Amino acid sequence: MVAPTPNSPSPRTVVTLILPGPDCRRSPTRYRYRVRFRNPFMHQPGCVMTWDVLGGRDSYQIAAERTTDERLEWHCTCPDAVYRSARQPHHRCKHVQGLLAWLHQRETKPLAATSSHNG
Numbered sequence: 009m010v011a012p013t014p015n016s017p018s019p020r021t022v023v024t025l026i027l028p029g030p031d032c033r034r035s036p037t038r039y040r041y042r043v044r045f046r047n048p049f050m051h052q053p054g055c056v057m058t059w060d061v062l063g064g065r066d067s068y069q070i071a072a073e074r075t076t077d078e079r080l081e082w083h084c085t086c087p088d089a090v091y092r093s094a095r096q097p098h099h100r101c102k103h104v105q106g107l108l109a110w111l112h113q114r115e116t117k118p119l120a121a122t123s124s125h126n127g
């Protein structure tokens with residue numbers, strides 16, 4: 009049994025990120041990410057974590073999947089991810105890119121307060 013990493017987002021974590029919006033001008037738009045599921049055995053193959061993404065044209069879901077060779081693969085239900093990943097297997101949509109940037113920032117600055125604010 010492997011414990012979750014201490015710095016992994018908790019199941020109630022809500023993150024707000026500013027990303028290019030869904031309109032033609034890609035206006036900066038506020039997107040909310042909410043952890044829906046976090047596997048307590050994050051280092052084993054399978055679904056590690058899922059997030060709900062709200063604020064765009066529609067709501068989407070992101071899933072992080074650990075492969076048997078211990079890589080993390082990211083999936084998003086948005087049209088960009090669905091259609092382009094068929095042609096470009098390593099393509100990452102803006103939702104996944106934004107989340108990865110936030111997670112990376114969180115790892116390098118664990119005390120940065122960027123989540124769970126009360127309005």
Ligand SMILES: [Zn+2]
Pocket residue numbers: 068084085086088089101102103104
């Ligand atoms: Zn997406």
